[in-house]
Amino acid sequence: MSSEPETDYEIAKSVEEQPIWEVTEPFGLDKDDLELYGDYKAKISQDAIDELLEGDTEDGDVILVTGMTPTPMGEGKTVTTVGLGQALNQIGEDAMIAIREPSLGPVFGIKGGAAGGGWSQVLPMEDINLHFTGDIHALTAAHNLISAMLDAHISKGNELNIDSRSVAWPRAVDHNDRALRQTIVGAGDSAGVTRMDEHVLTAASELMAILCLAEDIEDLKERISRIIVAYDEDGEPVTAGDIEAAGATAILLRDALRPNIVQTIEGTPALVHGGPFANIAHGTNSLLADYVGKKMGDYLVTEAGFGSALGGEKFMDVVSQLGDIEPSAIVLVASVRALKYHGLDMWPFEGEEVLQEEDVDAVEAGFENLDKHVSNLRQFGLPVTISINRFPSDTDAEIEAVREHYQDMDGVQVAESTVFGEGGEGGVELAEKVTDAVENYDGGFEPLYDLDASLKEKIETVATQIYGADGVNYVGSAEDDIAQLEEMGMDDVPVVLSKTFHSLSDDPAKKGAPEGWTLDVRELYPSAGAGFVVALTGDVMTMPGLPARPAAADMDIDADGTISGLF
Ligand SMILES: Nc1ncnc2c1ncn2[C@@H]1O[C@H](COP(=O)(O)OP(=O)(O)O)[C@@H](O)[C@H]1O
Ligand SMILES: O=COP(=O)(O)O
Ligand SMILES: [Mg+2]
Numbered sequence: 001m002s003s004e005p006e007t008d009y010e011i012a013k014s015v016e017e018q019p020i021w022e023v024t025e026p027f028g029l030d031k032d033d034l035e036l037y038g039d040y041k042a043k044i045s046q047d048a049i050d051e052l053l054e055g056d057t058e059d060g061d062v063i064l065v066t067g068m069t070p071t072p073m074g075e076g077k078t079v080t081t082v083g084l085g086q087a088l089n090q091i092g093e094d095a096m097i098a099i100r101e102p103s104l105g106p107v108f109g110i111k112g113g114a115a116g117g118g119w120s121q122v123l124p125m126e127d128i129n130l131h132f133t134g135d136i137h138a139l140t141a142a143h144n145l146i147s148a149m150l151d152a153h154i155s156k157g158n159e160l161n162i163d164s165r166s167v168a169w170p171r172a173v174d175h176n177d178r179a180l181r182q183t184i185v186g187a188g189d190s191a192g193v194t195r196m197d198e199h200v201l202t203a204a205s206e207l208m209a210i211l212c213l214a215e216d217i218e219d220l221k222e223r224i225s226r227i228i229v230a231y232d233e234d235g236e237p238v239t240a241g242d243i244e245a246a247g248a249t250a251i252l253l254r255d256a257l258r259p260n261i262v263q264t265i266e267g268t269p270a271l272v273h274g275g276p277f278a279n280i281a282h283g284t285n286s287l288l289a290d291y292v293g294k295k296m297g298d299y300l301v302t303e304a305g306f307g308s309a310l311g312g313e314k315f316m317d318v319v320s321q322l323g324d325i326e327p328s329a330i331v332l333v334a335s336v337r338a339l340k341y342h343g344l345d346m347w348p349f350e351g352e353e354v355l356q357e358e359d360v361d362a363v364e365a366g367f368e369n370l371d372k373h374v375s376n377l378r379q380f381g382l383p384v385t386i387s388i389n390r391f392p393s394d395t396d397a398e399i400e401a402v403r404e405h406y407q408d409m410d411g412v413q414v415a416e417s418t419v420f421g422e423g424g425e426g427g428v429e430l431a432e433k434v435t436d437a438v439e440n441y442d443g444g445f446e447p448l449y450d451l452d453a454s455l456k457e458k459i460e461t462v463a464t465q466i467y468g469a470d471g472v473n474y475v476g477s478a479e480d481d482i483a484q485l486e487e488m489g490m491d492d493v494p495v496v497l498s499k500t501f502h503s504l505s506d507d508p509a510k511k512g513a514p515e516g517w518t519l520d521v522r523e524l525y526p527s528a529g530a531g532f533v534v535a536l537t538g539d540v541m542t543m544p545g546l547p548a549r550p551a552a553a554d555m556d557i558d559a560d561g562t563i564s565g566l567f
Pocket of ligand 2 (some may be wrong): 077279
């Protein structure tokens with residue numbers, strides 16, 4: 001290792017971690033409240049969760065970190081969440097953070113880990129990016145138990161008269177493996193029914209969403225039993241409860257339901273729990289982690305995936321209406337590289353090198369995208385602070401251009417953040433501006449739609465007011481799906497729109513703030529256990545694929561267990 005640690009892994013290994021109970025103690029959790037997984041990782045015990053949630057401690061303020069439409073590399077929401085949490089503690093506040101658990105898919109794929117980076121990471125990063133406390137493995141096992149019980153039912157008498165062509169429950173795996181997108185199961189099993197099947201990434205499993213929304217074991221089991229796994233010959237839904245899978249599935253998730261707690265590089269307590277992506281699911285960590293976090297701290301900094309039109313919108317229209325949580329302030333992460341990516345209208349993505357050359361004109365041309373995210377977020381009645389996440393190649397002229405463009409804009413403030421390179425110290429301006437915004441917040445938060453609006457009204461509200469579409473085309477099975485959902489009484493729930501994260505529109509090639517287009521919704525299906533409806537647009541993959549040379553190709557481990565290539 002060179003004198004100065006350089007990679008995320010080297011920086012993480014250069015830090016002396018504290019025993020996790022010493023990190024949580026000042027925030028009200030002592031060693032007896034934790035179920036230790038070694039000295040640096042723990043789950044919070046059910047008794048401690050119950051005590052926190054039933055206690056009369058006032059909830060802290062929730063700061064939601066979202067972002068502009070990102071390059072495929074990501075623009076630093078997780079880094080900013082960790083860095084801002086550290087910065088708030090540096091300025092004397094009691095702040096917690098809550099983030100999602102990384103999936104092995106992107107870790108070994110393109111994007112790499114999701115434990116932050118530089119001097120704003122959660123530790124132990126290699127555990128968190130790999131097996132952590134086993135929650136995602138438990139989810140995968142639980143998901144596939146339902147699949148196995150469903151196929152056993154179909155091939156052993158099929159008492160429920162399931163139409164094997166209408167199975168609605170895929171299999172799951174926690175890898176980006178395009179070869180598993182469409183599969184044939186039951187081949188060669190003489191008693192079995194050979195049928196088409198598919199695999200989703202575990203992050204896209206409805207069980208992941210359920211784990212992130214369930215409040216206790218009873219709620220978990222009840223949600224699982226509501227999962228629609230297939231339809232019978234009369235088109236009636238068949239649930240996981242109908243095939244008697246709810247109890248066993250809940251057993252497999254018993255421990256996974258409890259939030260994990262670790263620490264940041266600077267010793268800020270970090271809840272890491274659940275991992276739905278925001279393009280194919282609702283995109284934020286578990287409600288239980290949020291509930292515990294806002295009891296433990298005066299501030300809870302949490303992130304929602306991809307750009308604000310995906311994770312941000314879903315946090316405020318879906319999560320805040322399904323759970324007891326709402327933000328008091330928004331941090332909108334912007335980067336010079338993403339502004340240039342939009343300003344240069346770059347698609348397909350040509351790599352970060354092109355975006356590292358100084359180009360103030362391209363930065364200014366990219367404001368179209370960031371302006372749209374600002375105006376979108378202001379519709380929710382929340383104060384917005386733009387955090388310019390400074391990368392090493394950014395120049396003062398580029399940063400100044402961003403500051404100038406937003407410093408006099410109504411309803412928004414701007415701060416430069418160097419938390420990647422400097423940890424909490426690099427986020428003091430951001431922390432001071434965000435706490436100021438929270439203090440002056442008038443409590444005007446409102447989701448964009450009421451739950452009693454029709455499914456079409458909800459979809460059209462998001463499409464026109466957030467994505468910038470002129471309207472919505474219902475193609476494929478969408479109209480029939482809506483009719484069936486209304487008949488099932490699944491129309492008074494939030495809608496999770498599944499859409500590309502590369503654009504505000506449903507066309508990944510369109511950068512900036514596309515106008516004069518219509519959103520195509522091609523299919524809708526119920527997530528009856530999670531309590532929302534998913535609407536599919538474009539050709540978003542619930543099973544991403546690996547590139548020809550994935551990040552995994554550069555990973556290695558040496559004789560003493562030192563890992564390289566994990567970032
Ligand atoms: N200011 C920065 N300088 C250098 N690298 C950064 C910076 N911010 C983020 N990164 C890196 O960019 C990638 C995306 O950051 P991340 O916080 O995961 O983004 P997001 O959560 O928005 O997807 C990670 O590899 C991270 O380490
Ligand atoms: O769901 C996506 O999350 P990130 O934007 O943090 O990668
Ligand atoms: Mg992230």
